[in-house]
Amino acid sequence: MTDETSETRPQPRDKRLTEDEVVAQLRPGMTIGIGGWGSRRKPMSLVRAILRSDLTDLHLVTFGGPEVGMLCAAGKVSHLTFAFVAPDVGAAAVLEPHFRAARQSGAISCTELDEGMLQLGLMAAAWRVPFLPTRVGLGSDLPLVNPELKTVRSPYPGPDGVQEQLYAQPALPLDAALVHLNVADERGNAAFTGPDMYFDDLMLEAAEHRFVSTERIVASGELAEAAGDVTRLRVSRMFVDGLVESPNGAHPTSCDPDYRRDEAFQKTYLGTAKDQALWDAFRSDWLSFPTEAEYQAALAARPAVEDAS
Amino acid sequence: MSATDLSDLISRADVCAVAVAECFRGDGEILANPIGTIPMIGGRLARAAFEPDLLMTDGEAALIANDEAIPASEDRQFETYNPYRRMFDVVWSGRRHVMMGATQVDRYGNQNIAGLGGTADRPKVQLLGFRGAPGNTINNTTSYWVPAHGPRVFVEAVDVVTGIGYDRAAKLGPTARFHEIRRVVSNLGVFDFETPDHRMRVRSLHPGVTIEEVVTATGFELDIPDDIPVSRLPTPEELRLLTEVIDPTGTRNREVPDPN
Numbered sequence: 001m002t003d004e005t006s007e008t009r010p011q012p013r014d015k016r017l018t019e020d021e022v023v024a025q026l027r028p029g030m031t032i033g034i035g036g037w038g039s040r041r042k043p044m045s046l047v048r049a050i051l052r053s054d055l056t057d058l059h060l061v062t063f064g065g066p067e068v069g070m071l072c073a074a075g076k077v078s079h080l081t082f083a084f085v086a087p088d089v090g091a092a093a094v095l096e097p098h099f100r101a102a103r104q105s106g107a108i109s110c111t112e113l114d115e116g117m118l119q120l121g122l123m124a125a126a127w128r129v130p131f132l133p134t135r136v137g138l139g140s141d142l143p144l145v146n147p148e149l150k151t152v153r154s155p156y157p158g159p160d161g162v163q164e165q166l167y168a169q170p171a172l173p174l175d176a177a178l179v180h181l182n183v184a185d186e187r188g189n190a191a192f193t194g195p196d197m198y199f200d201d202l203m204l205e206a207a208e209h210r211f212v213s214t215e216r217i218v219a220s221g222e223l224a225e226a227a228g229d230v231t232r233l234r235v236s237r238m239f240v241d242g243l244v245e246s247p248n249g250a251h252p253t254s255c256d257p258d259y260r261r262d263e264a265f266q267k268t269y270l271g272t273a274k275d276q277a278l279w280d281a282f283r284s285d286w287l288s289f290p291t292e293a294e295y296q297a298a299l300a301a302r303p304a305v306e307d308a309s
Numbered sequence: 310m311s312a313t314d315l316s317d318l319i320s321r322a323d324v325c326a327v328a329v330a331e332c333f334r335g336d337g338e339i340l341a342n343p344i345g346t347i348p349m350i351g352g353r354l355a356r357a358a359f360e361p362d363l364l365m366t367d368g369e370a371a372l373i374a375n376d377e378a379i380p381a382s383e384d385r386q387f388e389t390y391n392p393y394r395r396m397f398d399v400v401w402s403g404r405r406h407v408m409m410g411a412t413q414v415d416r417y418g419n420q421n422i423a424g425l426g427g428t429a430d431r432p433k434v435q436l437l438g439f440r441g442a443p444g445n446t447i448n449n450t451t452s453y454w455v456p457a458h459g460p461r462v463f464v465e466a467v468d469v470v471t472g473i474g475y476d477r478a479a480k481l482g483p484t485a486r487f488h489e490i491r492r493v494v495s496n497l498g499v500f501d502f503e504t505p506d507h508r509m510r511v512r513s514l515h516p517g518v519t520i521e522e523v524v525t526a527t528g529f530e531l532d533i534p535d536d537i538p539v540s541r542l543p544t545p546e547e548l549r550l551l552t553e554v555i556d557p558t559g560t561r562n563r564e565v566p567d568p569n
Contacts, residue, residue: 037393063393064438084438095437103435104427112423114443116397135401136444138484139477141470144429145439164484195370196392 015188015243019049019292022211022242026050026176029078031059033122033172033207035179035200036253039065039087039261041192043180043213045249045292050076052288061122061172063115063199065253066266069098070287073272073279077108081172083115087266097273112145113137113169119199121172126205131168138167177207180250181235182258183226184214188240191227194256197234204239213244215258248296316516319542321496321568322347322561323551324515325456327543328494329408330355332452336406338362340372340399343408346564348454350378351494352408353555358547364388376554400441403487406450411493412436413467414453416509416529417474418490418502420446421467432469442471447478450489456564458495460528475507496565497523499540504532513540517568 023046026032036042047067050058057078062068064085071077085099102108113121120132133152143149152168179200184190190212192200204210212235218226223233249255252262252269269286272278289295329351333341341363343352349368356363357376367373367385370393374386391399399405413421423439424432445451451472455462470477478485493500498514510532514523516539524531543551551561 082438084440086437095435100435103424104432106431109430112439114439115441116400116444119394119397134444135447135484135487138443138447139470139473139481139488140439140443140446141423141429142439142443144469145423158483160483162483166484198393 012187015237015241016186016217017211017242017244019045019213019244019246020053022046022178022244023049023053023055025209025242026053026055028055028057029059030175031061031173033174033177033203034060034062034067035177035198035203036065036250037063037196037198038084039253039266040196041180041194041198041200041250041255042067042253043178043211043249044251044253045180045213045244045246045295046178046211047071048287048289048292048295051283052290061118061174061203063118064096064099066096066269069096069102069273070269072102072108073098074283074287075107077102079109079111081111081113081118081121083113083118087270094270097270098279101273110145111148112142114140114142117167117169118172119202120169122174122199122202122206124169124171125173126202129171131170133166134169135164135166136169138165172206174203174207176209176211177203178211178213179203179235180213180246180255182215182255183223184212184217184235184243185220185223186217186243187220188212188235188237188243189223189233190214190235190240191223191232192234193227193232193258201234201239204235209242210240211242211244212240213246213249215247215249215255217243217245246292248299249292251296251299316542319548320562321515321517322565323543323548324540325494325496325565326351326354326551326556326561327547328492328499328513328515328540329454330358330360330547331499331541332408332492332494333360333363333406336360336363336450338364340364340366340405342366342405343454345408345410345454345456346378347456347561348408350551350556350561353378354547354550357550357555358544366391376550378556378560397444400444400448403449405448406452406491407445408452408454408494409442409445409472411453411455411462411472413462413464414455414493415464415467415474416531417476417507418453418472418493418509419467419470419474419477420453420472421469423469423471425468429469439471443473446472446488446490447485448487450491452490452492452494455493455495458497458523458526460526463527463529465529475502479507497526500531508532510534511537513538515540516542
């Protein structure tokens with residue numbers, strides 16, 4: 001070394017990994033948080049790496065979309081913590097048939113929550129407190145599907161003098177979190193450039209092993225310009241252990257504004273729940289490539305189809 | 310144009326949209342959050358016609374001022390940023406009136422969107438999940454929209470209570486002080502809980518619907534007043550808003566087609 005600076009200044013951690021290197025750090029039985037929301041900005045390249053691995057017995061924590069169905073259909077899931085699983089919501093709401101099949105057959109056990117409780121559980125884990133109190137869930141049948149849920153009495157009197165009984169949503173600590181963001185710098189700071197961060201930062205903060213896949217990686221110092229604004233920089237590298245550059249990595253889910261959901265592909269996938277042979281063929285055709293690059297190449301080689309929308 | 314001509318131009322879906330809009334009358338400066346095709350159209354109608362201070366979503370991560378039910382993305386008139394996480398702040402503040410769907414609803418307004426039959430561990434038919442229903446019903450005003458009124462939706466007892474009704478709220482006492490199920494709007498009529506023990510009551514029937522039709526399509530005994538009002542028609546201005554501004558392509562008529 002002739003450059004004096006590089007001799008004296010320690011070099012930062014290199015967090016760059018491939019999808020398979022991330023999955024090599026996961027273990028059977030782990031509790032894994034998956035970022036995104038419904039069929040939006042899901043870390044699908046990492047999900048595909050799990051699908052081609054020998055990992056099993058996973059406990060997923062997610063605002064669920066098609067990743068739940070794929071991992072269930074492939075026998076990777078033993079337990080699911082969820083408030084909903086839907087490939088879409090609102091007026092276009094449809095249900096996730098592979099998830100439904102796993103739930104109805106008893107192949108997976110579940111912890112059901114209100115979606116706000118799922119947020120509180122992640123916050124509690126991130127803040128290292130055992131629970132957070134909430135009025136949410138009182139009077140509902142959540143205790144039937146979530147018998148671990150306990151109540152707590154407020155130590156403080158309310159406006160009427162009564163010490164309210166509330167639910168104590170337990171912390172949901174994650175062994176690992178997998179999220180996908182639009183852009184990151186080479187040290188693991190990351191940004192969303194679409195409409196919503198969802199709960200990705202909370203997932204990372206609630207997890208012991210924290211992995212970000214991203215559409216593109218820029219040099220340190222260039223992230224704010226790449227993301228458009230400093231308020232977009234919502235993931236700090238102090239909460240990131242591994243970084244994967246994965247263009248189109250959320251496919252077939254949306255990654256606004258980089259790309260929209262691949263509706264035709266998702267529809268094909270959802271249709272494979274009708275028949276085991278259809279699912280086997282789909283898994284073989286699309287979810288068994290040895291690398292993400294080959295998956296992306298196969299996608300790019302598809303004949304152009306007319307946009308149904 | 311005579312009055313008769315006007316009523317001929319009015320569809321069942323128009324009446325439903327007006328009935329939805331009426332749910333939000335008097336709500337003032339809160340988030341009106343109707344979910345679904347006709348609910349969204351009805352909410353927009355309420356704001357455009359008589360409840361100008363309501364706030365409404367774009368269905369994604371913003372509150373917008375547009376009258377169109379689904380404006381083009383680039384045409385949105387933003388009022389505030391409202392990502393998913395922010396929605397819990399609004400719900401838990403109580404400054405919201407949500408209109409949800411219901412796979413099942415009972416006489417006290419208990420709602421189910423999670424599953425049918427089987428056991429808690431293994432439902433026979435898995436639906437969406439609890440989603441936000443427990444948090445909505447205990448924190449802010451809630452109404453329900455049922456586009457196809459039938460005895461498998463309006464049931465004696467729901468299989469899983471996701472959104473809590475008046476009987477469950479009463480058992481909770483003061484901690485349920487923010488609970489209100491205001492209305493259920495269906496393709497046949499409007500229902501409320503303004504009875505001594507909060508059992509579901511027929512508030513109005515849409516024009517052309519008979520009470521016998523509703524009783525047959527309902528799996529429990531409704532409170533039926535002696536004189537049953539007819540759901541009101543849109544005013545000429547409301548009809549113009551619906552057909553020219555809010556829903557010019559008529560998506561509402563696809564969700565609830567005209568009878569016969």
